[in-house]
Amino acid sequence: MNAIGVDVGGTKIAAAVVTPEGKILNETRYPTQAIPPNRLVETIADAITEVKNGFEVGGVCVAVPGLILTAENKVIFAPNLHEIENIPLDEEMRNRTGLSVTVENDANAAAWGEFRYGAGKDVEHQVFITLGTGVGGGVITHGVLLRGSQGAGGELGHVTLDPEGPLCGCGNRGCLEALASGTAIRRLAREIANKQPRSALGQLAIERQVLGEDVTELARKGDEAAIAVLNETGRWLGIALAGFVNIFNPEVVAIGGGAARAGEFLLEPARKEVWLRARSPSRDLVEIKEATLGPESGVLGAAALARSEDGEYVLAPPGV
Numbered sequence: 001m002n003a004i005g006v007d008v009g010g011t012k013i014a015a016a017v018v019t020p021e022g023k024i025l026n027e028t029r030y031p032t033q034a035i036p037p038n039r040l041v042e043t044i045a046d047a048i049t050e051v052k053n054g055f056e057v058g059g060v061c062v063a064v065p066g067l068i069l070t071a072e073n074k075v076i077f078a079p080n081l082h083e084i085e086n087i088p089l090d091e092e093m094r095n096r097t098g099l100s101v102t103v104e105n106d107a108n109a110a111a112w113g114e115f116r117y118g119a120g121k122d123v124e125h126q127v128f129i130t131l132g133t134g135v136g137g138g139v140i141t142h143g144v145l146l147r148g149s150q151g152a153g154g155e156l157g158h159v160t161l162d163p164e165g166p167l168c169g170c171g172n173r174g175c176l177e178a179l180a181s182g183t184a185i186r187r188l189a190r191e192i193a194n195k196q197p198r199s200a201l202g203q204l205a206i207e208r209q210v211l212g213e214d215v216t217e218l219a220r221k222g223d224e225a226a227i228a229v230l231n232e233t234g235r236w237l238g239i240a241l242a243g244f245v246n247i248f249n250p251e252v253v254a255i256g257g258g259a260a261r262a263g264e265f266l267l268e269p270a271r272k273e274v275w276l277r278a279r280s281p282s283r284d285l286v287e288i289k290e291a292t293l294g295p296e297s298g299v300l301g302a303a304a305l306a307r308s309e310d311g312e313y314v315l316a317p318p319g320v
């Protein structure tokens with residue numbers, strides 16, 4: 001049986017019908033900005049109905065950014081998506097679509113996507129980090145997604161690395177998110193550009209606002225200032241990963257999200273910190289690599305977390 005995965009984000013709502021093998025049979029996208037705030041629930045339901053379009057489907061999982069209580073299928077806090085907060089989203093969706101609907105954190109869903117179909121498909125223990133505007137995370141141990149007692153676990157982006165560090169979106173200081181997100185890369189790029197006005201990065205910063213992808217592009221061209229930005233960011237990432245490697249002893253750490261396109265400029269300094277700080281044998285085993293599914297990890301992982309009416313995963317892994 002197929003399942004539908006829905007990835008609700010700040011820029012788009014994507015829905016897809018997915019087979020047990022992870023093949024997308026049908027897909028639809030709606031730009032979030034074009035949706036009036038009071039039509040969000042309706043639009044998610046419309047996307048599910050539209051994408052279903054004659055396919056046999058056993059269940060739906062809606063992945064949402066923010067704080068989710070998966071045990072209650074409830075969104076506690078979702079930045080810019082307030083209409084879906086504190087409502088029984090599963091029931092609202094079931095009433096509109098006639099399908100069994102569960103709710104999951106978007107980074108947990110993406111982590112599960114990489115585990116089932118991407119960078120972690122051959123292992124049992126995987127840590128996933130997504131470096132976007134914010135930093136999300138997800139942990140799989142013994143083939144099971146770590147959710148914690150309420151379903152709010154796996155918030156790897158908000159571990160404190162520097163108590164006096166930059167302010168984070170969560171209100172704390174020096175979280176991984178405040179030091180290694182796309183937003184953090186732009187902030188650090190401004191700082192280093194000011195100190196090195198003659199660098200290519202410095203010159204660009206005089207002309208216009210520097211974006212994350214500019215930093216990667218300049219680093220590829222060999223600009224030392226841009227390389228320094230990514231090196232510092234990768235270093236913070238690695239300091240956080242060293243902790244996760246010690247705690248979870250994963251076989252794979254997969255790094256996804258838009259900022260992960262900087263590739264080895266981030267991963268190399270990150271691996272170095274893990275080597276310096278994590279303990280043997282965990283540090284010897286772990287492979288730190290780029291996620292492989294790109295933005296599709298969200299819908300694929302959500303679909304693979306969809307449950308049928310009897311509570312079973314619709315796309316159960318083989319042998320389970």
Ligand SMILES: [Zn+2]
Nearest residue numbers: 158168170175
């Ligand atoms: Zn934080």
